[in-house]
Amino acid sequence: MNALKVALYLLVFPGFAFQSIFSTWLEWLDRKLYARMQNRRGPLYTGWSGMMQPVADIIKLLAKEDITPSHADKKAFAFMPVLSLAAVITAGLYIPVWHLSSFNSFEGDIVVVAYLLTIPSFSLFLAGWFSVSPYSLLGGTRVLTQLFAYEVPFFLALLTPAVMSGSWRIARIAAYPWTGGHWWVMPVQIIAFGVALLTLQAKLERVPFDIPEAETEVVGGPLTEYSGKKLALFRLQKDILMYVGSALVACVFLGGFKGGLLLGTLQLVLKTSFVVGLLSVVRAACARIRIDQIVSFSWKWLAPASLVQLLIVLLIKAKGAM
């Protein structure tokens, strides 16, 4: 029975099936909000108000012809989408979706999740490296440069609530505001919330940080030579990464998803949709900045801001300890 339960967790909820389906809802929400902010309609006809459009896109890609460049390393070329998808789904298994604790949470799992979330960026670079084309090479090196820019502020912003709550376990960080009247930790960490949102936008490679995949410059960046099933897997990976990233931010900053199976899942939907809504506003409000500008923006503004927030949190902890 235990094996069946674990299989259910891994494959259905909160594993592969739930993540795939819920992330298409998040992609639909993002596209619809982005379109409505520009006075357009967004997806409209597939499903109710276009809700099946992301699913339709992935199914269409699965049916298309799969071409591998003749000079590319075939095995590595085919392995990259699988690697990134696997890493992202595994990271998603550690998000506590009900009972404020996931089925396999342990002390230090926030570090494991943060590490697993860097694997998609590396696999994007390797995808660009192994498809031997000037556009994908250029896009791949941009992915790495961008990783260098946003990774430190991302980690700092994510680990600030860990310091605040005194634990490295996502479930406990999420539970902290609800215990002992500590609700004030949520507004106090607003700077880290902002930094986490912007670095999450950079990790997802969306405007203003989508220079690796800038359609008007490098055609498709690292994914230029991908088509068919492999591109479908990369797209699914991007959607699930959006789910995992926003769920993680919602967990550590917005107080998790407590309240049992039904209420917890409802909170999950609402809070991740809220975070994705904020990401859509950022996406609609900015132009795409160049790679050197991303690095300078990140190190001039994001990293110092997250350090300032960490300082505030340490001062509060010190005052509390006195």
Add this chain to the structure above:
Amino acid sequence: MSKAAVLVPELLRNLATHPVTRAFPFEAAVVPKGFRGTPRFRSENCIGCKVCMRDCPSDAIHIDVTVIPPTEPAVEGQPAPKPKKKMTMTLYLDRCVHCERCAEVCPKDSIYLDEEFAMAAFSREALKIVME
């Protein structure tokens, strides 16, 4: 840094307004009066001068003159009844650029452009319209 959000109020306002895109073809598309659509033929006015054929930039019009022999027999002492001419216009809609030159240059006002714009077809032959 505050200027970074200079577009955000407009974007949030747009969330509350109705989208400006029209859901064509589920909503009708409106064309103004005077829109240059498909050329149509008034056979009774045409005199067969073929000026429209000469001036069409893309060779899209062809006028055929068919002579219809008189139906009444000739009567002694009376002038012979004249044969009637029937004009037929063949319009190659895949060549037409809708410039309205044919209507402009016709001396007898026998071509006019209607406001029809949905003229797609599945084969070239379907776009060859014969108007009598």
Add this chain to the structure above:
Amino acid sequence: MAETIHLPIGPQHPFLKEPAKFDFDIQGEEIVGARMNIGYNHRGLEKLCEERNYYQCLYILERICGICSHSHTTAFCQATEKLLGLEIPKRGLYLRTLVCELERLHSHLLWLGVAAHEVGFDSLFMLVWRDRELVMDALEAISGNRVNYAFNTIGGVRRDLSEEQRTKLLEMLKPLIERTGFYANIGTNEPSFLARIRGVGKLPKQRAIDMCTVGPFARASGVDRDARRDVPHAAYPYLDFKVITNEECDIYGRVLVRVLEILESCKMVKQMLETLPEGEFVAPKVMRRVPAGAAVSYYEAPRGEDIHYVRGNGTEKPERVKVRAPTMANLEAACESVVGSFVADIPIAIASIDPCFSCTDRTSVVLNDRRRGRRVTTWGELRTYGIDWYRRNRGIHF
């Protein structure tokens, strides 16, 4: 230390709206060399014009470009009217210039949206194009079509402007001016957009003059040239307008010039609508046979100075029509302005000249120079090569 990679862009690329070939040598992200090649959009229009009468040529030349179609017909009509020695009635001139300025409005708004799209600012792209629809609906109401207006004829214009259309146009101007002010505010204040366009694509004033650049591209480098003021044509001598220049010499300057030109054109449209003279809109008797002679006409298209040369020989068909589009003058300078900046700057720097390769491509001469790797292949050789290749490499026998 970094090796030089050769990056080919085109003929197919998402940032290019029309095919053109660019070859960049890059080291890392920096561009160290740029070459370009055009000719992919050549349709033999000048040859087509030699086989058709002057009225048919109007509609051929109109389809050189979708965005500046009225420019080409106006320039051609002006050259032909010079040959015929025609006097255009004042109302005809005003109506012609009205559509000219409306076309400038829609073209500059289109460019602003496309420039925003090239830097990834899709929100500005969608919002600008939403307001461009005001101009497109106005053009459709006046001329019967949104592009390729077919408004000009030799001797004047083809349609009159009714009083109702005139008042509607005047009403359309008010929201357009307000929205353009809003976009000017966004374009000059939004930090991510400014970061992409400030200091990028620099072309100093002397280089702009040396490379014979025209239009808003030159005016943003401080070159004070505008055919509307310098060469009296159409109704421009009767209108009161400013020529917008600034000394920024980069893409930011070009954005400023075009946005201020939008506001200036709105003022001109208002002037024309308020002082529209009564009378005929087309010259009464226009001969179909154009006397022998040659005429050159200049016209300030939205992209710059458009030159048409028409040679008549006493028949109904022109002997030679030559079109020099403004993009032809600006392309080399655009290529040069990109060297030394980043790969990420290529789309916006090339787009800042408002390129229209359809306008540009006339005949190109390719030398059969095997030493430098260029070869000219005949159609028969190409076909044989293709059949042979598929037989050898794929086992397909055609």
